[in-house]
Amino acid sequence: MNIFRIFIKEMKSNFRDSQTFIFFLAFPIILMTILGTALTNAFTDGVTIDNEMKILYKNEGNKELAVYFKAFTSEALNHGFQFAEENNADKGITAVKENEVAAFIVLGNEGVDVYGSDINTIESGVIQGLMAGFANQYSLLQQKINPVIAEEIPNDFILTSSLNGKEQPDSMDYYAVSMAVMLSFFSLYASYQLFRGEKTLKTSVRLIAAPITKGEVLIGKMAGSFTMNAFFILVLIFFSKYVFGAEWGEHLWMVLMILFSLILFAICLGIAISFVAKTPEATASISIFFVQIACFLGGVYFPIDTSSGSLFSFFASFSPLTWSNEALREIIFAQNVAAGYPVILINIVIAAACFFIAVWHLHRQEGL
Amino acid sequence: MNVLEINQLTKKFGQFIAVDGVSLAIMEGEIFGFLGANGAGKSTTINMIAGLLKISKGEIKLLGKDLKRNSKYVKKNIGLVPQDIAIYEDLTALENVKFFAGLYGLRGNELNKNAIEALDFVGLGDKQKSYPKSFSGGMKRRLNIACAIAHQPKLIIMDEPTVGIDPQSRKHILESVKKLNSNGCTIIYTSHYMEEVEAICSRIAIIDHGKVIAEGSKEQLISLITDAKDIQVEVKDAADFDLKEVNELNGVRSVQTEGNVIQIYSDAEVNNLNEIILHFMKKKVEIRSLKENAPNLETVFLTLTGRKLRD
Numbered sequence: 001m002n003i004f005r006i007f008i009k010e011m012k013s014n015f016r017d018s019q020t021f022i023f024f025l026a027f028p029i030i031l032m033t034i035l036g037t038a039l040t041n042a043f044t045d046g047v048t049i050d051n052e053m054k055i056l057y058k059n060e061g062n063k064e065l066a067v068y069f070k071a072f073t074s075e076a077l078n079h080g081f082q083f084a085e086e087n088n089a090d091k092g093i094t095a096v097k098e099n100e101v102a103a104f105i106v107l108g109n110e111g112v113d114v115y116g117s118d119i120n121t122i123e124s125g126v127i128q129g130l131m132a133g134f135a136n137q138y139s140l141l142q143q144k145i146n147p148v149i150a151e152e153i154p155n156d157f158i159l160t161s162s163l164n165g166k167e168q169p170d171s172m173d174y175y176a177v178s179m180a181v182m183l184s185f186f187s188l189y190a191s192y193q194l195f196r197g198e199k200t201l202k203t204s205v206r207l208i209a210a211p212i213t214k215g216e217v218l219i220g221k222m223a224g225s226f227t228m229n230a231f232f233i234l235v236l237i238f239f240s241k242y243v244f245g246a247e248w249g250e251h252l253w254m255v256l257m258i259l260f261s262l263i264l265f266a267i268c269l270g271i272a273i274s275f276v277a278k279t280p281e282a283t284a285s286i287s288i289f290f291v292q293i294a295c296f297l298g299g300v301y302f303p304i305d306t307s308s309g310s311l312f313s314f315f316a317s318f319s320p321l322t323w324s325n326e327a328l329r330e331i332i333f334a335q336n337v338a339a340g341y342p343v344i345l346i347n348i349v350i351a352a353a354c355f356f357i358a359v360w361h362l363h364r365q366e367g368l
Numbered sequence: 369m370n371v372l373e374i375n376q377l378t379k380k381f382g383q384f385i386a387v388d389g390v391s392l393a394i395m396e397g398e399i400f401g402f403l404g405a406n407g408a409g410k411s412t413t414i415n416m417i418a419g420l421l422k423i424s425k426g427e428i429k430l431l432g433k434d435l436k437r438n439s440k441y442v443k444k445n446i447g448l449v450p451q452d453i454a455i456y457e458d459l460t461a462l463e464n465v466k467f468f469a470g471l472y473g474l475r476g477n478e479l480n481k482n483a484i485e486a487l488d489f490v491g492l493g494d495k496q497k498s499y500p501k502s503f504s505g506g507m508k509r510r511l512n513i514a515c516a517i518a519h520q521p522k523l524i525i526m527d528e529p530t531v532g533i534d535p536q537s538r539k540h541i542l543e544s545v546k547k548l549n550s551n552g553c554t555i556i557y558t559s560h561y562m563e564e565v566e567a568i569c570s571r572i573a574i575i576d577h578g579k580v581i582a583e584g585s586k587e588q589l590i591s592l593i594t595d596a597k598d599i600q601v602e603v604k605d606a607a608d609f610d611l612k613e614v615n616e617l618n619g620v621r622s623v624q625t626e627g628n629v630i631q632i633y634s635d636a637e638v639n640n641l642n643e644i645i646l647h648f649m650k651k652k653v654e655i656r657s658l659k660e661n662a663p664n665l666e667t668v669f670l671t672l673t674g675r676k677l678r679d
Contacts, residue, residue, distance in 0.1 A: 005470045013458045202452040206515065209418045209450075210471035211443040366421050 002212045003220040010224020014190070024186060024232045028179040029239060035301070036172040036244065055127060056086040056095055057105040065138070069107055072134050081130065103127045169247065169333055174303065176246030177328050180236055181321050182300045184262040185291060187229040191270030192287045194221045196280050214362050222267055229263045249332035254340045258331075261347035262324050268354035275361035298322045320347065369396045371431060371523050371554040372417065378425035379412050379578075386412040388578035389426070394523075394556065394571075399549050401569030402558040403665070405675055409578035410558055411451070414525055417556070418448045430523060444472055447521035451528040453508045454515070455500050461487060461511055462496040465518050472519035479518075486518035487511075489547070491540055506537025513544060517553075524548060525556045530564060542568055562666050572665070576673045590663050593671045596621065598661040599632040599644065604654035606630055613651075617643055622670065628656070633670055 014020050057073075059066045073083035086092040092104035096115050103124065106113040112131055116124035169177075198204035207217055233256075240246035248255060270287060277283040295301065297312075298321020304313065316322050323343050330339035372394040379387040387409045394400045404410035415421040417428055419439060428435040430442040455464050465483040474482055487493050490510035500508055509529060516524060526545065530538045545568055549555055559565050565572060566586055573583040582589055603609065609630065611623045619638025624631045634640060641660070648655050661667070 001475075002471060005467065009456070009459070009467050012463070013456065016458045201456065202450060202454040203456060205420060205450045205452070206448065206454045206468055207471070208420050209443060209446070209448040210468065211440040211473070212471050 002216045003223065006217055006220025007223045007227070010194075010221055011227060014224065014228040020190075020228070023189070024183065024229070025235060028183045028186075028236055031182075032172070032175045032179040032236075032240060032244070036175040039171045039175075039302075052080045052082045053127070054082050054084065054101040055103045055105060056084055056092045056101050057107060058085070058087050058089060058092060060106060060108040062109055065107055065109065068138055069134070076130065081127075105131065169329065172240070172244045173247045173332075176237075176240035176244065176248070177325060177332065178298075178300045179240070180233055180259055181262065181298065181324050181328065182295050183233055183236055184229065184259045184324070185266045185294055185298075185321055187225060187263045187266035188270040188273075188287055188291055190225050190229065191222070191267040192274045192283050194225060194271060194274070196274050196283055200280070215359075218271075218358070218362060222271070225267050226260075226263055229267070230260055233259050233263070247332055250335065251331050251337050251340075254331050254337050255328055258324055258327055258340050258343055258347075261344045261351070262320060265320060265347040265351040265354075268351040268358065272354040272357040272361075275358050275365075294319045294321050299325055320350070370394065371396045371398075372556075373429040373432075374413075374417070374426070375429075376426035377413065377416060377423065377428065379409075379416060379421060380424045386578055387416070390575070390578070390580050391426075392573060392580065392583070394554060396554055397549065397552065398571055399545065399555045399557055399569045401565040401572035402556060402575065403562075403565060403572055403669060404558075404575035405673065408575045408673075410575050411527065412578075413575065414527055414556065414558065418446055418525055419443050444519070445522040447516035447519065447524040449513050449516045449524065449526040449529050451531065453505075453512050455508065455511055457499065457501045460497050460499055461492055461503075461514075464500065464511060465514050468515040469518035472521075474519055482518045482520065483514075486514040489517065490514045490544055504534075504537070506533040506540070509533050509537060509541060510544075513541065517548065521553070523554045523556065527558050528560065529557075530559065530561065538564075562664075562669070566665050574669060574672055581672050582668070586665060589665065589668045593663055593668050595636050596663060596667060596671050597634055597636045598663060598667045599634060599641070599658070600661060601630045601632065601644070601648065601658050602656040603628050603630060603648065604656060606653075609651070609653055614644070614647060617647060620644075622674065624670075633667065 057069070059069065061069075073081070076083065086095070086104065089104075089106065092101075092106075093115050095101045096104045102116070104115040105127075106115075112135060114127060114131055116127055195204070198207060208214075237248060237252075237255075241248055269290070273286050273290070274283045277286055297304065297316040297319035299316070300321060304316050304322070323346065327339045327343040330336040370393045372392070374390055374392040377387055377390040378385065390409070390413055402410050402414065412421065416423050417435075419435065419442065423436065428442075430445055433441050435442045456467070459467060462483055465486050466479055469479055469483055469486070484493070484496065487496055490513050492507060492510055492514065495503070495507070500511060503511065513526075513529060516526075529545075530541050533541070542564060545555060545557065549568075557565065557569055569586070571583070571585055572589060573580050574589070575581070582592060584592075606625050606628045609625070611625065611630070614620060614623045614630070614632060617640060619635040619640045621633045621635065623633075632644065645655070645658070
């Protein structure tokens with residue numbers, strides 16, 4: 001009951017603060033509008049592919065598929081797609097990572113795996129489209145020859161085992177996801193104040209003097225902060241979907257799970273920082289630094305190619321926003337729901353570690 | 369019946385001993401004054417009673433129950449009015465009182481009724497739906513009290529509840545304290561204003577360097593220093609006056625100035641008034657008035673601790 005009381009109090013305080021709405025809602029929406037509009041061309045128009053695209057493939061399917069694919073590649077060559085066989089999968093994937101080829105494709109009776117370069121490369125989207133076309137044609141051909149087999153071919157033939165192949169998101173799609181991720185991580189700003197705020201207001205004295213436990217205060221405050229941030233995320237998602245037409249895919253529950261796990265991560269991290277840092281100024285500085293660097297590296301403001309192998313991309317891969325962003329795009333644009341589970345797990349594990357740091361400090365110190 | 373018993377209470381911060389073996393018993397229905405200069409250990413003692421600080425050694429019992437073993441019970445029966453105003457600016461007055469009283473286990477109609485009564489009690493009954501940001505300092509202080517009394521505790525701890533407020537609000541608060549006491553509450557009251565403590569407290573403890581150095585009623589404390597007298601000399605200009613020389617006069621224990629008033633504490637049995645006057649004349653300091661006061665709590669405090677309460 002005490003947890004509920006503290007939760008309700010947190011909700012009242014948060015929703016009565018106009019600055020909270022400006023910071024947590026207006027700011028991401030405005031940023032999404034500006035960036036999404038200003039960078040439209042960077043995502044959609046004005047891109048030409050001058051050189052031939054090299055694609056490696058490995059055929060693990062039946063003979064029939066091999067024959068048909070051979071014919072398909074001959075036709076594709078006329079359009080600038082140069083296919084070469086590579087039976088060693090490791091070599092094929094390495095060639096993609098090192099940007100020697102645009103993609104590595106594994107053909108199988110169950111589906112087509114496309115090991116493409118990062119989402120931000122145009123080639124990946126083009127090859128995705130090409131292979132989708134192949135899948136459709138192959139499906140139709142099978143229907144003509146053997147209708148029974150055609151029915152057995154799954155609808156997501158091209159997508160089931162695709163790793164990096166995606167529909168190409170437009171700028172508004174990109175920034176809708178980025179802003180949602182950024183907003184989730186902004187929870188850190190709200191959470192580092194949860195206990196510092198009580199100290200500033202001197203109300204921590206009353207909370208400690210009351211017959212409640214520090215744990216109840218911690219959980220109540222975290223629940224309040226989580227609910228507020230989750231609410232803002234939902235508003236942002238629906239706003240971007242219905243006002244800007246942003247794509248959120250068919251697995252919204254999984255998208256929300258990732259974003260909520262990121263909120264939990266940020267809240268626990270913020271609380272841990274507020275306990276570890278000695279002064280309110282240090283807490284604020286560390287939190288601001290952490291959020292801004294994570295946003296920057298996480299591709300919130302502009303897309304970052306994490307597979308380029310550069311030092312920058314190396315650091316970018318450590319940003320929780322990077323892995324959350326990438327997982328969300330996998331789910332939204334490649335229907336790859338499984339990409340979400342490891343990210344949720346990582347977010348929750350780090351949140352748990354931060355939570356235990358906070359609990360340890362809270363238990364050790366006198367007062368809040 | 370003792371509401372609160374403190375035995376050999378000690379608090380250490382590293383090597384520093386802030387409270388050193390304090391023992392006290394506070395009886396039901398008392399207004400117990402806690403006097404001590406800054407850093408004397410008074411707030412640390414109060415914070416241990418309220419459960420804000422852990423006890424290094426000793427024990428605190430409320431209504432016979434040990435704080436360490438029955439923390440929830442003890443806390444439930446204590447109301448704390450902190451020295452700093454501790455309220456939420458984004459909650460209305462009623463919401464503030466209800467939130468804090470709710471943490472003490474009050475629910476539903478009882479919570480609502482008690483919260484409204486607490487606001488009425490401190491004279492904020494008509495401000496239930498107002499936000500504290502629109503309140504004066506005195507009103508905030510009163511809301512600070514309401515938040516501590518709505519759950520109807522047996523013991524109320526008031527730590528400097530009248531700091532920085534206007535005389536009207538101070539009067540209201542002091543009357544509220546008396547009224548709470550007449551309703552059956554036991555109160556621990558600390559203040560830097562000696563006159564407040566003299567006016568409302570039935571018993572007083574003087575704490576210095578972490579120890580209780582005197583305890584009793586006002587009269588009992590004053591009777592401890594029958595060997596001292598308090599001489600006040602008002603001069604035209606005390607700015608460059610050398611207090612050290614006065615301190616060396618026969619029988620003088622200590623000298624302090626407050627504006628142009630020089631306060632001399634001296635042995636009661638030494639007749640040194642003439643000597644003091646002569647010294648002022650010799651130094652060509654114009655005397656405006658001179659009076660010998662009967663000992664009061666201020667005298668007692670100064671005599672026992674060697675410093676003024678507000679030092």
